[in-house]
Structures are given as structure tokens and as C-alpha cells.
Amino acid sequence: MRNITGPPVEHDDFFDRPKEIARLQRELSNSANLRINAPRRVGKTSLVLRLCEICQQQQWTAVYLNVEDSADELSFAEKLLDSLHHGGLHPDSISRCAILFRKARQALGGVKVGAGIDLEMGEVDDPDHSTLGRALESVFRKIEADGRQVLIVIDEMPELLLAMTHQDHGQQRVGRFLHWLRALRQSYRQHIRWIFLGSIGLEGFVEERNLGKTINDLTPFILDALSAQEADAFLEKLGTDNHLPLPPDIRQEIIRRVGWPLPHHLQIVFHALVDSGVTTADAAALEKACAFLLRPENLSQFDTWRQRLEEQFSVPDATVAKAMLNHLSQHAKGRTREQLLNAIMAAHPQSEASKVEEQLGRLSIILQRDGYLMENGGRQAFRSFLLREYWQRRRP
Ligand SMILES: Nc1ncnc2c1ncn2[C@@H]1O[C@H](COP(=O)(O)OP(=O)(O)OP(=O)(O)O)[C@@H](O)[C@H]1O
Ligand SMILES: [Mg+2]
Structure with a gap:
């Protein structure tokens, strides 16, 4: 496990969270669609990436997409299709939709997608592809019929929704989009599971706008910081794997000082220990590291x-x-x-x-x-x- 202090961690850098993974798997096997309810920086993205990896080993198709930089429904749709395509799902119908979306994007030029999910695709004679929403539905119908288990994980959805609220007809479009997504989950529910997460909570966003109904089919999944025991094991592994072993009393002192053992906070305290140039992790070194961490240049x-x-x-x-x-x-x-x-x-x-x-x-x-x-x-x-x-x- 390397000492990584910012981006999501994967593979050997991921400190295993078997209880959480087992809870997630149980929910999926009960056909639940989930929204991860958790504080910032608690390790949500890393956890779902690990879940995707495990699902793939079990012959599911698991698709993860971060929609933070998507600006509207069309770019969401493009990203979703792209991810499904990379997941190896139905290249034919996906390719057809991708061509339609590209044409729509060209026709729009720089204009914002005011019609949202109801954006017309110009294929009036073909009910399956007459609007953006319908075109996507046609892909989901095929995926469902195929019978393969599919997991779709969408990260940072509230960022996309927030961006949309600032655009033309933003509030209406957000409501319509969330209702459409809910209907999609309900219509194609045999083989397709969804998980939503983000550094801004989805529930807060919808509650504030009276849109709670649009996510009431999603089961909340609570993810907390590590327990004291897990945090101790985390620090022990971090120390051993990075050539600065942490004795038990120092591990306890780090946990006490951090007060709330987010994996991210444990990683940054350890990083400060290494960075402050100590060769032995003792009480004086920890003191020095904490002071180092709070220096102005490290606060960002x-x-x-x-x-x-x-x-x-x-x-x-x-x-x-x-x-x-x-x-x-x-x-x-x-x-x-x-x-x-x-x-x-x-x-x-x-x-x-x-x-x-x-x-x-x-x-x-x-x-x-x-x-x-x-x-x-x-x-x-x-x-x-x-x-x-x-x-x-x-x-x-
Ligand atoms: N299981 C883990 N093993 C090791 N480090 C972890 C783990 N989970 C989280 N971290 C630490 O936390 C940091 C942030 O992880 P991640 O991006 O998964 O959190 P997040 O909850 O998605 O954050 P945000 O709320 O900003 O989206 C990582 O860079 C790493 O330092
Ligand atoms: Mg995240």
C-alpha cells in the first residue's frame, strides 16, 4: 500500500474494507439500487472501484463513470454510452446512439441543451430514437434482454445537477432528468443495478429542491470512517509497506490526534511524518510532523x-x-x-x-x-x- 494522499486508490494501494464490500454485495444481491451516504473524503470512490473490480471477476459488467465534468444531459448520455461501450455491452445499438448523439451535438453547435432529456434526435419516424431519453432507453432495453448482470456506478452526479441548475430551464430540466432516471431504473430492474455517490450529497441536493421522490427508490448505504481497530491496522500496514514502521503507541497517538480516522487523514499524517525527514517514528517526530502538516504551504x-x-x-x-x-x-x-x-x-x-x-x-x-x-x-x-x-x- 503506497502513501497516496488525494486521488482514489486502487489495487494494492486500497486498504481492504471487507465488511463494507460484503454489505455492498449483499445489497446488490437483494436487487437494491444504492446511494452512498457518507462524509467527504471517507473513501467512497476507492470503495466502489474495488466493488467494480470484484463484480467483474464474478462475470458482471461493471461500469464506473465520473460525471463531474459533464455539463448537461447530452454529455451525460455520451459519457454513459462510452462507458457501456468500454464495458463491452451491445456495440451495435450503442454505436447507433453514439452516431445520433454526435449529430445532435453538431446540430446544436455551442448552444446549450435547453430541451434536456427530451431533446429531439431528428428521427421522427422511429419512436425508439425520437428523443435523447428514448434513444438511451433503447440501449437499456437491449442490455436487460441480454440477461447479463450489469452494475453502473455514477460518481459526482450532484455536480452535474448543480451545473444544470445554472443553465436555461435548469430547475425544470433537473427534475425531469431525475424522474427519467428513476423510471429507467424501475423499467430495467432485473439485471441492471445502480450506485450513486459524490462528494456533495445527493439527498441534500434533492431535499433542498423538493425532489426527494426522484431518489426514493435508492437504498441509502452508510459509509463511515474506519473503526479504531481498522485505523490501527491501516497505520501498521502503511508504516511497514513504506519503510517507516509505526510502533503501537505512535499509531494510537496518531488516531487520538486525528480524532476521526478518515483513511485520507491517516494518509496525510503519515505523509507529513515521511516528508518532515524523520527516520524513526517517535513522539517527537509526530509532533514535528503535525506542525509540518499545518504549515501554510501544506494546507492546500x-x-x-x-x-x-x-x-x-x-x-x-x-x-x-x-x-x-x-x-x-x-x-x-x-x-x-x-x-x-x-x-x-x-x-x-x-x-x-x-x-x-x-x-x-x-x-x-x-x-x-x-x-x-x-x-x-x-x-x-x-x-x-x-x-x-x-x-x-x-x-x-
Ligand atoms: N481503502 C483505502 N485505502 C487507502 N487509502 C484510502 C482508502 N480510502 C481512501 N483512502 C485515502 O483517501 C483519499 C481519498 O479517497 P477517495 O477519493 O476514495 O475518497 P472519497 O470519499 O471519494 O472523496 P471525495 O468525497 O472527495 O469524493 C485517497 O487518496 C487516500 O489517501
Ligand atoms: Mg469521490
Whole structure:
């Protein structure tokens, strides 16, 4: 297992999570379609990539696609087809659709796809290919009829949906697209399984827009940080495989300091140990590594936590979320709801207290779900010391 601190990890770099894999497999064998409910950076993408690998070994066709850089329904469709094609599924009908989509793209030029999933394909005499949605359905009909088990994993779907909301008829198109996808899952449900995940939660996105119904067929799959025991084994392996063995007391101290053993946080503390040039991992070395990690030039690895807030929330919500985190970053032991409200009102005296209170309630649920905060004995606090220290230094 190499010391990788950012992108998803695969093959020998993946620290095995057999319990989670077994849970995922059980869900799939019960014909569930899933949405992974998990905080940021907990290892979602790496886990589903491993699942795909295992499914393929068991003769499934497993297709993973990240739709983060897709801008609209047509590019989603193109990416999906491309992935299915690479998965070796029905080249004929897929190729026909791919040609249609290419023509549609050319006809549109630089124009945005205002008609969304109902975009006309110009094949009026052919009901199977008259619109973008129908053309895709025809591919799924063939895949289902083929009888082969197929797993489709879609990562970063909320990013695509967020991008769409900023385009022409965005809200309507998002609703229509999600309804269409739900109908697709229900129509072709014998052999095709779906998993959705992302660094922005799908449930938060749909709840905010009253679209909960469009994903109510997806079973939530909860993925948490590692247990203390798993984190210990993780650190032991990381140390051994990277020529800096970590004795048990140092492993325990790393876990205590991190406070919340995300694989990513364990990887970055270990990286800081190696990078700070120590040859033996002892208490002094760990102290030095933690200080090294929080030096300004090393802080950018936490930036994703800040950037995602801006992408995910409206401007007023992002302002309050940042104010909450700014305040909590100064209080390691946390603050009560009332203390938080007072602090935000003091910083934004022109705001309406009842409105801020409502925002506070809503946002604390999302910030807890995404892994920023936890609530303990009526107090909200940062879940991770690393993130709190980062926030204190980089207050937006
Ligand atoms: N099973 C694992 N074994 C080793 N390292 C892991 C594992 N899972 C996650 N990591 C660490 O966490 C980092 C992020 O992993 P991954 O991209 O899978 O997380 P994610 O939950 O998908 O993140 P995001 O919320 O940003 O999408 C990796 O670069 C690695 O440092
Ligand atoms: Mg991910």
C-alpha cells in the first residue's frame, strides 16, 4: 500500500474494507439500487472501484463513470454510452446512439441543451430514437434482454445537477432528468443495478429542491470512517509497506490526534511524518510532523472542504455555513446552538434572527452529514482536529 494522499486508490494501494464490500454485495444481491451516504473524503470512490473490480471477476459488467465534468444531459448520455461501450455491452445499438448523439451535438453547435432529456434526435419516424431519453432507453432495453448482470456506478452526479441548475430551464430540466432516471431504473430492474455517490450529497441536493421522490427508490448505504481497530491496522500496514514502521503507541497517538480516522487523514499524517525527514517514528517526530502538516504551504490539501461549500450552497447559505465553521474553529470543545446563533448575529447584525436560526438548524444537519461537524451533549464541534486547525488558519 503506497502513501497516496488525494486521488482514489486502487489495487494494492486500497486498504481492504471487507465488511463494507460484503454489505455492498449483499445489497446488490437483494436487487437494491444504492446511494452512498457518507462524509467527504471517507473513501467512497476507492470503495466502489474495488466493488467494480470484484463484480467483474464474478462475470458482471461493471461500469464506473465520473460525471463531474459533464455539463448537461447530452454529455451525460455520451459519457454513459462510452462507458457501456468500454464495458463491452451491445456495440451495435450503442454505436447507433453514439452516431445520433454526435449529430445532435453538431446540430446544436455551442448552444446549450435547453430541451434536456427530451431533446429531439431528428428521427421522427422511429419512436425508439425520437428523443435523447428514448434513444438511451433503447440501449437499456437491449442490455436487460441480454440477461447479463450489469452494475453502473455514477460518481459526482450532484455536480452535474448543480451545473444544470445554472443553465436555461435548469430547475425544470433537473427534475425531469431525475424522474427519467428513476423510471429507467424501475423499467430495467432485473439485471441492471445502480450506485450513486459524490462528494456533495445527493439527498441534500434533492431535499433542498423538493425532489426527494426522484431518489426514493435508492437504498441509502452508510459509509463511515474506519473503526479504531481498522485505523490501527491501516497505520501498521502503511508504516511497514513504506519503510517507516509505526510502533503501537505512535499509531494510537496518531488516531487520538486525528480524532476521526478518515483513511485520507491517516494518509496525510503519515505523509507529513515521511516528508518532515524523520527516520524513526517517535513522539517527537509526530509532533514535528503535525506542525509540518499545518504549515501554510501544506494546507492546500484541505481546500476541497472549503471549495465544496461554495459549490454546494446558495450564497446566503454558504455565508452562514462559513460563519458557523469560523466560529467553531475557535472552540475545540464546541458551542451550543444558542452560542452559535449569538456569534453569527453579532457578525451579521443586519440579518433577521429567525431566518438565521432556521438556516442554522438546516445547515448543521448537512455539515454533520458531510463530516465537518458532530454534535455531542448539545454542542456542535469540528469532527476532526485537522480540519479545525485548517479552518482556523484559512478562515474564508
Ligand atoms: N481503502 C483505502 N485505502 C487507502 N487509502 C484510502 C482508502 N480510502 C481512501 N483512502 C485515502 O483517501 C483519499 C481519498 O479517497 P477517495 O477519493 O476514495 O475518497 P472519497 O470519499 O471519494 O472523496 P471525495 O468525497 O472527495 O469524493 C485517497 O487518496 C487516500 O489517501
Ligand atoms: Mg469521490
